[in-house]
Amino acid sequence: MPKITLSLLLILLLKVAPAFAQDSLFVAFNTDKKNTLWNDFTYDMGNVVGGVGFAYSRPLHWQGDDFLRFGGVAAGTTGLFLLDDEIRKALVSHKDDVPPLLLDFGYYSGAPQNNYGITGAVYLTGLFTKNEKLRRTGVLMIASATAAGVVQQISKSLVGRARPGAGFGNHHFKPFGGSSSYRSFPSGHAVLTFTTTYSIAKQFDNKWIKGGIIGVGLIPGLTRIYEEAHWASDVALSWAMSAFIVEAIDKYLDRKYEQKYNPDLAAKESNFEWNLTFSGDQIGVVLQF
Template structure:
């Protein structure tokens, strides 16, 4: 069967053209991904800087919230030793898998594997909401992580496992001094930052509560294993909320996808009663 050369040549041109088109699409996708990646990383650093600069912009309500946080932490400081004795009374009854999960998930390396995975999934699927979530997770974890590492070295609070009381300090060290780096809790801060950021994806309060509960497990595990006092974990948990909220509001101006289209402010209440004392937050 004879096939005219013109037809063969025409088919060849179609084949070559389709290959060039495919290569062009791949190249375009790479350029888009790179453009999105550089934009997102700029927002990561921008979000970190924004969260650190917020205290200079605080007004009356913001300082009031900080005052509630400081007062609540100070109140817990006064009873940390008693609370530690109480938790030691049932620590052996806590399931081992719960402690293992808490210690592993709050670990910085595992945390960045998770947050990085969320971001990359959003980047390669071109899902802006997932990209923004990844940026929020990475920037919140980095801002909180750096802050707690510096604070540990400045404050130098003894861990429960050191055998010293909660009021023992060995401050102002450039290098980490093990068992004297209790305040604040890095595991609690990283884990609850993730939980609070992910909780923003959902409106159902029960879903949010479930996510927040899982996010509190690392802090709970660190208390059970005598790595932290209750005040370390409580302060770190609340501080992580401040950091996530601050960065999320910064990202509102950078992405079309918004989680807090109707801005809300944190509100705090001190609760006192017969045999009770606590701080409640509404957000």
């Protein structure tokens, strides 16, 4: 009996051991995968926080060209500020010619829940597919929207500029006014949509594709002028601020990730500039990227 029992135990062990080993390897593999996913996620979220802080600290490190760009943005914003009321009247006078679809797109695309839905989807796709390039893009979008979003919320209350629809004119300010009527600067819709589209546009080298994506990002800001929710100077400065933040965070992420969208763009610097132009009875904003 002992010999028979021992033989049976040996047979049982020979049968069970391989299966047990496979199960152990399977569990170990899943655990490693889970840990890797978690490590990637925590690393990325750390870079979101680090990127936001880096963007806020950049003005302390500005040099000659940076101050020239700042001066150009300040001059352009001042020019628009002086013409805000004329621009508002010109746009509102033909609002009926604007397709309602564009107005709806401008409103809903700038809503925070919709914007973060897009940025979150891009990031999670990169995270779960283990695509570092897509992860980096998602981190850039989330960090940029967060940094710009915090600035625009504080600025709205601090500046207290009256909205066009309030009827007080473009020179009326009430800092810490609290009321929605005094939250014209900057435009939250313009900030969020432009940080998102500008971040996406950086993934492409083709200027037509890049320009098309950025063009889509301009629509929400323009529609807010038509809706008399913001002045032209509010929107234009929101675009410039968003581009500055995206560029700053992108430079920070260069140190953190090996993959940077298209390989041919790795060595290129992307600078966003805009200038106010006059021609006869027309006024325009020229974007350079």
